[in-house]
Amino acid sequence: MNSETLNTLDSYSKNKYKYGFVTNIDNEKPKKGLNEDTIKFISLKKKEPDWMLQWRLKAFSKWKKMKEPKWANLNFPEIDYQDIYYYSAPKGFEKKPKDLSEVDPKLIETYNKLGIPLEEQKVLAGVAVDVVFDSVSVATTYKGELEKLGIIFCSIGEAIQKHPDLIKKYLGSVIPAGDHSFSALNSAVFTDGSFVYIPEGVKCPMELSTYFRINAENTGQFERTLIIADKGSYVSYLEGCTAPKRDDNQLHAANVELIALEDAEIKYSTVQNWYPGDEDGKGGIYNFVTKRGLCAGKNSKISWTQVETGSAITWKYPSCILKGDNSIGEFYSVAITNNFQQADTGTKMTHIGKNTKSKIISKGISLGKSQNTYRGEVSFLRKADKARNYTQCDSLLVGNRCGAHTVPYIDSKNNTAVIEHEASTSKINEDQLYYCRQRGLSHEEAVSLIVNGFCKQVLQELPMEFAVEAQKLVSISLEGSVG
Amino acid sequence: MFLEIKDLSVKIENKNILKGLNLNINKGEVHAIMGPNGCGKSTLANVLAGKEDYEILNGKINFKDNDLFDLNIEERAQEGMFLAFQYPVEIPGVNITPFLHSAINSKRKRMNEDEIDNLSFAKLLKSKASDLGINIDMLKRSVNTGFSGGEKKRYEILQMSILNPDLAILDETDSGLDIDALKIVTDGVNKLKTKDNSFLIITHYQKLLDYIKPDYVHVMVNGSIVKSGGSEIAVEIEKDGFQKFQ
Incomplete structure (x- = not known):
């Protein structure tokens, strides 16, 4: 690696985070710490029925007996669960505002700054957005239009009150509360998130999207998302996330459950840009996320696409349980780590039904002193006749102080299963940089172009409206310069 | 003087490659450098383009009134220097159209010209491609990726x-x-030739010079130019090889 490349890399690692501002808004919080009172407080604030409170308390009692999973390739100090606020809402959020005239102008301003205008006419054409600020949903756009098709798109809090049958049937059905400590924690204290139900045979005509923002200090965000695609339906959903720059680490532990019934398809995309910490590794979000989809019916399909550029720590394995015969699971991932970021991310594909297929494309890019691990498990159960998996993991190292790791697990109990696995690790190629620069592109442009090219297979899976944004985000994560 | 190379000595990894090389090129001239393998021809091309693996021991290069060593790779390119590579590298996932579009705009920016918009660029690219007999479908592919040798050139x-x-x-x-392929490539070069631009053609064989007529031919042996003249030199080399110059 020549000196100029190293200089450029140094300038990259002076990471500037565009979304690091704080909104000064009065908020309402319970006392710090986690106990039954905290959970009762949350449940009360959310005006939840008693069965929901009991569900939470049961999860809490499980959590108390559990330890954090330790197998990931991550280093971080013990999380003090008693030093965190578990709920934070802008004052006056006793009730979700009916329309924007009831929303604090400071909040509207915040989202304008983030590039997410809440007024429907200004929103990206054809995208409905649910906006979650700390622990509450602020606004949901295009709701009326979706209702005409029978589509339910609202905050999970609202769904608990208005659609208890669906919640009782599906919440925790894919990720049981007792799955591991973060799922138990989330089940006990989850605050807001989105709920989607697509009725039988309906193809959702627009992208559904949730934008998560952590604003308050020392506050954890525990969102819960549940998406149900009934028989023969289709939905594409996208989430985005940002948080202010702070020196303390903040905890984000989300649970996302997807259920696809017969012939249904769910496409779930994430652009994760939580505050990653500064160039010395100070601050940043701890992102412990459980995402799991169940292909319950035959011929169903669940596709995860993620672009992970933020967070100090990313611990995340969007998975598919391929229960229905002929069902398909896909995982497309770009994870970029810079400075002292650590990512341990991948997927789990569990083949249960016959002729089930899964595809994994993972692209990891490490810069600075970061560590980037792909961890994936593909398993074929006894009845998964003629199931297939294709896995491709590529790692790109930029600089010589970072690390890339690939940890695939394969477990087959059926000898008709077909598994293909390809993996590569390479350094950014000096000849490619030379070539681009000889055509007049700057060193930074050249790196960003080459990395974007490296990620293309994944980025092209994103909904069109976001693909361009994601490309820019990839470039920004590399440059560290404000876009 | 348009390009002036004075007493240039260059080494790479403790090996002296160029040894006191001199070369002057004026606007509108076509120069050919011929020489046996390992004589330093490609090193000269890469030193001109600014590749950083080389150590400049001595000498000066002036290009369009700039001290060339003050400019980095991309600045040289933006100033109007272009290197057609011997082995163009593959860049997977990077589409040729936006790649070239960025390239042309970075040059225009340095020259204080307006950027060229998407539509006009697409038109320009299409017409240039059809001049060179390049299929439009090939413009949808990634830079050099999966191309044959001829396609790359x-x-x-x-x-x-x-x-x-x-x-x-x-x-x-x-x-x-x-x-x-040689005919298509050389036709392209000849079409581009004007009284305001110059070419430096590096080759091992004389065949290329049947298609592109050089004003000057230089023989390069062991890191310096040992003989310069007109195209008659190329004929001489064709007949007798490089032996007599060594």
């Missing part, structure tokens, strides 16, 4: 015709080309 010439350089250096562009 044709792509280099396409890029050259889009970027319209003041000084084009062709590093063994003829290597690995059959006669048909």
Whole structure:
């Protein structure tokens, strides 16, 4: 690696985070710490029925007996669960505002700054957005239009009150509360998130999207998302996330459950840009996320696409349980780590039904002193006749102080299963940089172009409206310069 | 003087490659450098383009009133220097159209010209491609990825015709080309030739010079130019090889 490349890399690692501002808004919080009172407080604030409170308390009692999973390739100090606020809402959020005239102008301003205008006419054409600020949903756009098709798109809090049958049937059905400590924690204290139900045979005509923002200090965000695609339906959903720059680490532990019934398809995309910490590794979000989809019916399909550029720590394995015969699971991932970021991310594909297929494309890019691990498990159960998996993991190292790791697990109990696995690790190629620069592109442009090219297979899976944004985000994560 | 190389000595990894090389090129001239393998021809091309693996021991290079060593790789390119590579590298996932579009705009920016918009660029690219007999479908592919040797060279010439350089250096562009491909490539070069731009053609064989007529031919042996003259030198080499110059 020549000196100029190293200089450029140094300038990259002076990471500037565009979304690091704080909104000064009065908020309402319970006392710090986690106990039954905290959970009762949350449940009360959310005006939840008693069965929901009991569900939470049961999860809490499980959590108390559990330890954090330790197998990931991550280093971080013990999380003090008693030093965190578990709920934070802008004052006056006793009730979700009916329309924007009831929303604090400071909040509207915040989202304008983030590039997410809440007024429907200004929103990206054809995208409905649910906006979650700390622990509450602020606004949901295009709701009326979706209702005409029978589509339910609202905050999970609202769904608990208005659609208890669906919640009782599906919440925790894919990720049981007792799955591991973060799922138990989330089940006990989850605050807001989105709920989607697509009725039988309906193809959702627009992208559904949730934008998560952590604003308050020392506050954890525990969102819960549940998406149900009934028989023969289709939905594409996208989430985005940002948080202010702070020196303390903040905890984000989300649970996302997807259920696809017969012939249904769910496409779930994430652009994760939580505050990653500064160039010395100070601050940043701890992102412990459980995402799991169940292909319950035959011929169903669940596709995860993620672009992970933020967070100090990313611990995340969007998975598919391929229960229905002929069902398909896909995982497309770009994870970029810079400075002292650590990512341990991948997927789990569990083949249960016959002729089930899964595809994994993972692209990891490490810069600075970061560590980037792909961890994936593909398993074929006894009845998964003629199931297939294709896995491709590529790692790109930029600089010589970072690390890339690939940890695939394969477990087959059926000898008709077909598994293909390809993996590569390479350094950014000096000849490619030379070539681009000889055509007049700057060193930074050249790196960003080459990395974007490296990620293309994944980025092209994103909904069109976001693909361009994601490309820019990839470039920004590399440059560290404000876009 | 347009390009002036004075007493240039260069080494790489403790090996002296160029040893006191001198070369002057004026506007509108076509120069050819011929020499045996390992004589330092490609090193000269890469030193001109600014590749950083080399150590400059001595000498000066002036290019369009700039001290060339004050400019980095991209600045030289933006000033109008173009190197057609001997082995163009593959860049998977990077589409040729936006790649060249960014390239042309970075040059225009340095020249204080307006950027060219998407539509006009697409038109320009299409017309240049059809001039070179390049299929439009090939413009949808990633830079050099999965191309045959001949396709790569044709792509280099396409890029050259889009970027319209003041000084084009062709590093063994003829290597690995059959006669048909060689004709297309050299036709491209001849079309581009004006009284305001210059070419430096580096080649091992005389064949290329049947298609591109040089004003000057230089023989390079062991890191310096040992003989300069007109195209009669190329004929001499064709007949007797490089032996007599060594």
